[in-house]
Amino acid sequence: MDCQVRLATTEDADAISCIVIAALRGSNAQDYSPDVIAQVEQSFSPMKVQLLLTQRAVYVALVAQCIVATASLDGDVVRSVFVLPKHQGTGVGRQLMAVIQSIAVDAGLDVLHVPSSITAEGFYAALGFRAIRDQFHGAERTIIMQKRL
Numbered sequence: 001m002d003c004q005v006r007l008a009t010t011e012d013a014d015a016i017s018c019i020v021i022a023a024l025r026g027s028n029a030q031d032y033s034p035d036v037i038a039q040v041e042q043s044f045s046p047m048k049v050q051l052l053l054t055q056r057a058v059y060v061a062l063v064a065q066c067i068v069a070t071a072s073l074d075g076d077v078v079r080s081v082f083v084l085p086k087h088q089g090t091g092v093g094r095q096l097m098a099v100i101q102s103i104a105v106d107a108g109l110d111v112l113h114v115p116s117s118i119t120a121e122g123f124y125a126a127l128g129f130r131a132i133r134d135q136f137h138g139a140e141r142t143i144i145m146q147k148r149l
Contacts, residue, residue, distance in 0.1 A: 001063060001090040005099040008058040008070065013049040015067040016060065019082050020044040026085035031118040036140045044080075052080070057103075061096045063087065071096050073103060078114040097127055105149050116143045 008016060021044060024037050032040075042048075052058060052072065056079065061069035069092050071081040078100055083093045104112050115135065116124050121143050125131075129145035136142070 001087070001092055003061040003063045003068070003092045003095050005059055005061050005096055008053060008060045010050055010053055012058075012060055012067060013046045013053065016049045016058070016070045017044050017046045019067065019070055019084050020049075020080065022084055023082040023088075027088065028117055028119045033139060036138075039138075040140070059096065059099065061092050063092065068092055069096050071100055073100055076104070076109050076111060076113055078112055081114070081120065093123060094127065101147075101149065109149060111146055111148050113144060113146045116145050118143065121145070 021041055024040055024044075028040075029037050049058075056072045056074035058070065058072040058080075060067045061083075068087045069081075069083040072079045078097070081093065081097070083096075087093075101112065112129075114124055114129060116129070116131075118141060121131065124145050124147075127147070129147040131143050131145050133144050134141060135144055
């Protein structure tokens with residue numbers, strides 16, 4: 001499925017928040033407890049997303065003019081990659097990550113890191129990332145992965 005990728009704007013904050021929450025509840029909930037999901041959701045309210053937009057480069061992927069995915073680049077770290085559940089497995093996430101990787105290469109980066117959920121580890125592995133260590137935030141397990149560019 002073809003998508004368009006662009007930098008997010010403050011007007012996209014509500015849509016980004018909805019995508020993240022839908023992905024957390026629809027996909028990540030199979031690997032994390034309700035308490036962990038609720039805790040992560042708090043970090044992605046529309047107001048918190050607006051703050052993130054001032055701190056790092058946030059991108060959105062659009063299909064038929066609708067925002068269906070998001071990801072951000074914070075130095076050499078890819079953060080907050082989420083795809084609406086009904087668009088997962090369609091190639092949108094792969095296309096979004098290809099754009100992020102291209103931006104990283106253009107910026108002169110030679111490695112990318114991603115703090116992956118348990119749910120997304122296979123997705124990143126298929127893109128050439130490899131797990132380098134686990135990190136825990138309370139009960140939330142994150143797999144730190146990296147890819148040489």
